[in-house]
Amino acid sequence: MCHACKKLRPIGTACPCRASAPKRKHKSKNTRVKGKYDHQWQKVRAQAIRLHPFCSHCGTTHDLTGDHIVPLAQGGTNTLDNVRVLCRSCNSRREQAIRRARKAP
Template identity: 65%
Template sequence: MCSRHKRLHPLGKGCPLCEGAPPRRHKSKNTRRPGLYDYQWQKVRAEAIKLQPYCSFCGTDRDLTGDHILPLKDGGKNTLDNVRVLCRSCNTRRENDYRKGNRY
């Protein structure tokens, strides 16, 4: 059975619908949604990094990203007072904690 198309196919053969198709890759759900991470977000993120060129958690100055304090899905906005600067590793750790229910 093909996990993508949920159809049976002959044993020993691949799914005829999947042949020749590029492999699926995990895509971020947030960055692909229109209107969330637009030009305004890019400007706010760049301004936040310019004002604070280090991570709010660990203090490093490498691989900096913008992070919403209150996520957009919870009613946050793309404004400077709702953005903090985090390095990519702290931002990933924060997201994992947020998904587990530990909010900070």
């Protein structure tokens, strides 16, 4: 049964109503979807960007994001002293370096 149109379909066949919708390869990285980042994080991130309106690594003022110095998974908090401002490319570069370091023996 197709969950979208509620019609019975043979097992292994795709429903025509789903054919037009493109499938996403990756989940959205929207902060509201993750569940870890609440309204407090949004306020702290915005305040950090107002106080420090450029990337800490490369100095650009374009496409800025807030980044936890100590990640929440490792006991970090959503406070101003645990946030640094990075541009999106520096933030993703840093994240990739952390992932590579975890995989290394």
